[in-house]
Amino acid sequence: xxxxxxxxxxxxxxxxxxxxxxxxxxxxxxxxxxxxxxxxxxxxxxxxxxxxxxxxxxxxxxxxxxxxxxxxxxxxxxxxxxxxxxxxxxxxxxxxxxxxxxxxxxxxxxxxxxxxxxxxxxxxxxxxxxxxxxxxxxxxxxxxxxxxxxxxxxxxxxxxxxxxxxxxxxxxxxxxxxxxxxxxxxxxxxxxxxxxxxxxxxxxxxxxxxxxxxxxxxxxxxxxxxxxxxxxxxxxxxxxxxxxxxxxxxxxxxxxxxxxxxxxxxxxxxxxxxxxxxxxxxxxxxxxxxxxxxxxxxxxxxxxxxxxxxxxxxxxxxxxxxxxxxxxxxxxxxxxxxxxxxxxxxxxxxxxxxxxxxxxxxxxxxxxxxxxxxxxxxxxxxxxxxx
Amino acid sequence: xxxxxxxxxxxxxxxxxxxxxxxxxxxxxxxxxxxxxxxxxxxxxxxxxxxxxxxxxxxxxxxxxxxxxxxxxxxxxxxxxxxxxxxxxxxxxxxxxxxxxxxxxxxxxxxxxxxxxxxxxxxxxxxxxxxxxxxxxxxxxxxxxxxxxxxxxxxxxxxxxxxxxxxxxxxxxxxxxxxxxxxxxxxxxxxxxxxxxxxxxxxxxxxxxxxxxxxxxxxxxxxxxxxxxxxxxxxxxxxxxxxxxxxxxxxxxxxxxxxxxxxxxxxxxxxxxxxxxxxxxxxxxxxxxxx
Numbered sequence: 078x079x080x081x082x083x084x085x086x087x088x089x090x091x092x093x094x095x096x097x098x099x100x101x102x103x104x105x106x107x108x109x110x111x112x113x114x115x116x117x118x119x120x121x122x123x124x125x126x127x128x129x130x131x132x133x134x135x136x137x138x139x140x141x142x143x144x145x146x147x148x149x150x151x152x153x154x155x156x157x158x159x160x161x162x163x164x165x166x167x168x169x170x171x172x173x174x175x176x177x178x179x180x181x182x183x184x185x186x187x188x189x190x191x192x193x194x195x196x197x198x199x200x201x202x203x204x205x206x207x208x209x210x211x212x213x214x215x216x217x218x219x220x221x222x223x224x225x226x227x228x229x230x231x232x233x234x235x236x237x238x239x240x241x242x243x244x245x246x247x248x249x250x251x252x253x254x255x256x257x258x259x260x261x262x263x264x265x266x267x268x269x270x271x272x273x274x275x276x277x278x279x280x281x282x283x284x285x286x287x288x289x290x291x292x293x294x295x296x297x298x299x300x301x302x303x304x305x306x307x308x309x310x311x312x313x314x315x316x317x318x319x320x321x322x323x324x325x326x327x328x329x330x331x332x333x334x335x336x337x338x339x340x341x342x343x344x345x346x347x348x349x350x351x352x353x354x355x356x357x358x359x360x361x362x363x364x365x366x367x368x369x370x371x372x373x374x375x376x377x378x379x380x381x382x383x384x385x386x387x388x389x390x391x392x393x394x395x396x397x398x399x400x401x402x403x404x405x406x407x408x409x410x411x412x413x414x415x416x417x418x419x420x421x422x423x424x425x426x427x428x429x430x431x432x433x434x435x436x437x438x439x440x441x442x443x444x445x446x447x448x449x450x451x452x453x454x455x456x457x458x459x460x461x462x463x464x
Numbered sequence: 465x466x467x468x469x470x471x472x473x474x475x476x477x478x479x480x481x482x483x484x485x486x487x488x489x490x491x492x493x494x495x496x497x498x499x500x501x502x503x504x505x506x507x508x509x510x511x512x513x514x515x516x517x518x519x520x521x522x523x524x525x526x527x528x529x530x531x532x533x534x535x536x537x538x539x540x541x542x543x544x545x546x547x548x549x550x551x552x553x554x555x556x557x558x559x560x561x562x563x564x565x566x567x568x569x570x571x572x573x574x575x576x577x578x579x580x581x582x583x584x585x586x587x588x589x590x591x592x593x594x595x596x597x598x599x600x601x602x603x604x605x606x607x608x609x610x611x612x613x614x615x616x617x618x619x620x621x622x623x624x625x626x627x628x629x630x631x632x633x634x635x636x637x638x639x640x641x642x643x644x645x646x647x648x649x650x651x652x653x654x655x656x657x658x659x660x661x662x663x664x665x666x667x668x669x670x671x672x673x674x675x676x677x678x679x680x681x682x683x684x685x686x687x688x689x690x691x692x693x694x695x696x697x698x699x700x701x702x703x704x705x706x707x708x709x710x711x712x713x714x715x716x717x718x719x720x721x722x723x724x725x726x727x728x729x730x731x732x733x734x735x736x737x738x739x740x741x742x743x744x745x746x747x748x749x750x751x752x753x754x755x
Contacts, residue, residue, distance in 0.1 A: 128650075129653075130650050130653070151653065151657065151658070156654065157650075159651060160647070161645060165648070165652075165666055167669040176655055180655060180656040181656055224651075224655070228655075
């Protein structure tokens with residue numbers, strides 16, 4: 078078991094922008110690190126460099142204390158689980174799991190013992206003689222895991238191993254992989270584009286975009302304190318509402334404009350954030366769960382109209398657009414059915430029992446305690462580094 | 465879409481004729497196809513039938529048209545060393561196919577899975593050799609092999625057959641290996657294999673249809689070839705069966721039943737190999753269609 082250290086690792090394919098751009102990331106021994114990001118962000122390339130399947134253009138990559146830039150994959154002592162499992166179709170489950178040990182030259186009895194042990198952990202004991210084609214997706218996935226764990230490697234590398242499974246199985250396997258990783262305590266780098274997997278599985282999560290590391294943190298800190306608009310929008314489902322507003326400050330008051338409406342912010346934001354000067358723009362971020370329905374008489378509310386409603390069973394996602402506060406709300410409600418749905422500017426997450434229909438005009442409060450502020454030009458958080 | 469439903473009790477002669485249903489059309493189509501296939505099968509099998517029947521006659525019976533005799537089979541082995549010639553053909557075929565596979569498998573793997581700067585250009589050059597007819601390069605080949613002193617025994621012919629068959633095998637294996645997921649090979653490499661290990665232990669076992677296809681097609685081609693054997697194997701004790709048959713046919717008095725018996729012996733191995741590998745052959749030739 079070992080630590081993993083990316084130090085300024087860069088990968089450039091031919092000419093063009095780097096696929097991975099000066100990635101510096103440390104994975105502790107036994108840590109479950111998730112690399113997450115949209116398609117093409119470089120997360121798989123980073124993992125493949127770690128496995129030795131891609132050459133490193135520049136930078137230093139260490140496994141344990143050894144620099145592995147020029148070490149062959151077979152000598153890195155890492156095990157990899159692939160997206161499509163990559164099981165050897167002409168071998169039985171037992172042969173698949175024990176293949177690496179056979180190549181390593183372990184004795185037959187040792188291989189048998191370790192395969193049986195891995196199969197027992199993965200509940201595969203009764204399928205050992207089957208060929209991969211006779212297994213379900215979940216079982217194949219477990220065989221792929223078995224092939225990795227049987228080697229007791231220095232690190233597990235997993236490249237979107239759950240993306241070929243159906244939703245229910247994915248949840249089960251998510252827990253299963255996390256359980257096995259905790260059980261074995263091996264440093265794991267797990268690549269996914271699914272932020273739910275990232276949030277639920279990782280000890281820490283590294284968010285990548287265009288080959289660059291955006292933020293690495295614990296899932297909760299990533300959610301609560303995103304360093305930029307991209308991370309704020311990427312982590313969380315549905316994503317954070319990001320609205321460009323104008324700041325107005327003066328007389329111990331600080332306000333932001335939401336279209337024609339205004340919200341007053343708690344004064345402490347001026348000390349915790351580097352808010353722009355009055356009259357300049359800022360991007361305000363509000364999580365959907367922090368958009369609260371209230372009555373019109375409450376302070377700091379904005380008037381919105383329900384444009385769409387998505388009932389997910391345990392919760393309802395309500396897509397809201399701003400309305401002109403000077404217009405009679407009933408006019409919006411009456412024309413609800415005739416109107417073509419307009420572009421929503423806010424998404425709110427509400428309880429399943431809330432009675433809401435499309436066209437309703439609602440007063441909502443944007444929980445001011447949980448607002449995020451980002452620079453309108455760079456997208457970087459305006460929060461001061463106090464943590 | 466309109467569906468015509470005709471109740472059984474109303475379908476008598478007085479009814480206006482209705483267009484044939486889809487079912488009937490399908491049945492007619494199937495029968496037509498069956499009939500066409502029977503005709504094609506008869507056309508294909510007739511020469512075999514003639515060959516077998518003719519070989520089971522004496523010279524006199526062949527000229528008179530009736531009768532049955534093993535005489536031509538008995539005379540055949542006295543006229544030409546059939547056993548030795550079949551053995552020679554087998555040696556030349558096996559060795560050539562072995563070289564074709566040993567060269568074609570790693571080359572196909574390299575072209576399909578290992579990216580290198582000029583791989584596409586080199587691949588095209590090799591594959592374009594498939595389009596050069598044997599006759600066009602026969603003389604230069606002969607001069608080269610003669611200079612190497614290899615025109616006596618098997619070796620020269622084996623090299624020429626291997627050189628002629630390798631481009632096709634490289635093409636077929638490259639196409640086949642392109643369909644093998646990269647991740648399978650990468651999994652093997654992470655598990656501790658090198659590229660040759662991955663080829664031998666992971667790719668070859670799943671490339672049996674492609675290997676069978678190359679083997680069968682090359683076997684038929686080499687086994688049936690006369691020209692290369694005639695030119696490059698000059699020791700009479702090592703000549704293949706096709707050369708033996710040619711000698712038989714070129715004799716002053718050619719016995720047609722003997723020639724047919726020899727031809728049957730010559731055709732038999734190719735037929736056995738084809739029938740034995742037929743299942744893989746179809747799989748190998750149609751690979752890529754369902755992707």
